[in-house]
Amino acid sequence: MNRILLAWIGITDIRAAAGELGNSLGPIGQAVVDRSFGSICLLSDHDQKIGHDYVQWLKGKTSAEIQIQHTKLSSPTHFGEIYEVVLSAISHLKNKNNHNLFHLTYHLSPGTPAMAAVWILVSKTSHPAELIESSPGHGVKTVSFPFDISADYLPELSPKADDEIIRLTQGLPPEAVEFDAIVHRCKEMKRLIARSRRVAVHEVPVLIQGESGTGKELLARAIHASSQRPKGPFVSVNCGAIPFELFEAEFFGHTKGAFTGASHAREGYLESANGGTLFLDEIGELPVSAQVKLLRALQEGIFQKIGSTKSIQVNVRIITATNRNLLEQVAAGRFRGDLFHRLAVGVLQLPPLRERKGDLNVLIDHILARINRECSTQAGWRDKNISASARNLMHQHPWPGNIRELFNALSRAVIWSPGDTIQTEDIQEALLPVSEKQNGNGMILNRNLGEGxxxxxxxxxxxxxxxxxxxxxxxxxxxxxxxxxxxxxxxxxxxxxxxxxxxx
Structure with a gap:
């Protein structure tokens, strides 16, 4: 297992490398000599040359791979900034290691007390790890903190307005209440909603990309409500659920007797959405032959029902959504390039839940409150809350099913929990196992020999x-x-x- 050390470079480390402390190696040097690490990730708020010189010195003390991440804090005691840098470094390590098994160690001794406090906070909540400290008198030792910290107390990462958010929202009408239904706090979602509000007021097609369960239809409804046609119909269609042989009947409609079983005339989706928005979910699942017919109708705004020669003209805004990479589908010949460019004018990317730093807590609270409301009419019902340790466990889960999985997991936990408080064991029972593919580990028994x-x-x-x-x-x-x-x-x-x- 790869053992990875993370540490801030402190003043004592720099002085030790410069030979100002005699035989002392400084906290980091002492740790890498005393313990074996495969990789070392250093965080530095110092001048880049100082950081580079320190890395060169440290390479003489260890054979471990060393990387350094330079940052510029407004203050070495700014908890929010320190926390954000630490989360970024850990996420980078996990992506670099493809989420494979590794052991993290956080060094508490170098850096400021605020930096040490953040290491403790992270280790007890979202990213568990071994904590160590080192000193000339006591050597290197593992530190244990026999208490839990609630993830409720994680720092707010966006205390001030983002310049891009301000730029994107200038001159826009008041935000539609439908955007309030998109529970969020992180910068990524604030930027996304700002971009969504801007594209909403323009009569252009919108393509929403994102993993399953990220809330693509909820965003589409908010865009419709903020558009120039909020009083028009919003028609939602799951393209993956429509057999190809029924495509024309579903989209264009049919007359009475147009085919066997057509006992009455029926409007298609395009006609039903006239004057409003047609939301095409899972657009990437539409067969290529159906894509041709859809493209023609969208280009001309005119179509004919099955069994009729009369042309029908509609004024429909199209919003599409997919969890696939449509450009890859185009390159593979599974999605028409001309249709893609017709649909992908306003392109929005919904981030997965695991990348929405700071949003998990507010989503847990929002969903649990909703479950409590919905269950309040049940005889003998008493509202549920969640313990700090259970909440922390949820922070360690990768949530491949995103918000949909979060809702279902909390619903199960409410069922399994016998008391008023959801405990760690209730969450353990409620979380579904993450497949090896979802967890980035690949198949254990079928790996190719060699290849790392x-x-x-x-x-x-x-x-x-x-x-x-x-x-x-x-x-x-x-x-x-x-x-x-x-x-x-x-x-x-x-x-x-x-x-x-x-x-x-």
Whole structure:
């Protein structure tokens, strides 16, 4: 398993590298000499040359790969800025390692007390890790904090208005109430909504891209409500659910007797949406032959019902959505390029939940309040709340199903929880297992030999999986968990937990 050290470069480290402290190596140097790390990620608020010189000095003390991330803080005690830099560094490491198994260690000694506080906060909430400190008198030691920190207290990352948001929203009419339904706090979503409001007032097609469960239809409805035609109909169509043989009947309609079973005339989606918005979800699922017919109708604004020679003209705004990369589909010949360019005028990208830093807490609170409201009419119902440890566990989940998965998980937790407070074990039962593909680990038993395969990493992955399962089934009782996985006692189980980076 790759062991990764993260640390801020402190003044003492710089002085040690300059030879000003005699034989002292400084906190970071002492740690890399005392312990083995595969990678070292350094964060620096110092001049870039100072940071570069320190890295060169540190390379003489360790064979680990060293990378440095330079930043400029307005103050070395600004919690919000420090927190944002730390989250960015951890996310970069996880993406670089393709979310494969690795062990994180945060160094508390170098840097300011605010930097140390952020390492503690992150380790106890969204990104668990080993915490260490080092000093000349006591060497390098692991630090334990026997308490939980609620994810409620994570810093607000966007305390001031973003320049791009201000620019995008200048001169726009008041925000439609439908945008209020999009619960958010992070900068990414604020920018997206600002762009959505700007494109809404222009009569152009909009393409919304995003993973399943990110709320594409909710955004489409808000755009419609902010458009020049808010009182017109909003017709939502799931393109993936329409068989090709029914495409023309569904989109263009038909006359009575046009085909077997057509006992009465019927409007198609285009006619039903006249004067309003036609929302085509999963547009990437539409067969190429159907795409040709749709393109012709959109270009001309005219179509004919099945069984009729009379042309019908409509005025419809088109909003489409997809969880596919349509440009890749075009290159592969599975989506027409001319239709793509007809649809992709205003292009909006909805971020997945895992990238919406700061939004998970407000979404948990919003969804739990909704569930409480909906269940309030049940006999004997008492509102549920959620414990700090359960909330923290939710911060560690990757949420491949995004907001839809979050809603379903909280609904299950409400059902499983016997008391008024949702506990960690309720969330453990409510979360669905993340597939190896979704977790970035790939298939364990079918990997190609060579190509970077490391059997130690695979063994660590399997061990971590079963240690976590045993802990969950034993409700945190290490003696029972040890028996479940065939280990002799709880001390051995604890050693395995430490070895493979499993939190209790």
């Amino acid at each position: 395969l490391k059997i130690g990493d695979i063994l660590g992955m399997v061990s971590q999986h079963y240690l976590k399962r045993a802990l969950a089934e034993a409700n945190g009782n290490k003696t029972l968990a040890a028996k479940l996985v065939g280990l002799p006692n709880y001390q051995t189980f604890s050693n395995w937990m430490k070895k493979y980076g499993v939190e209790n």
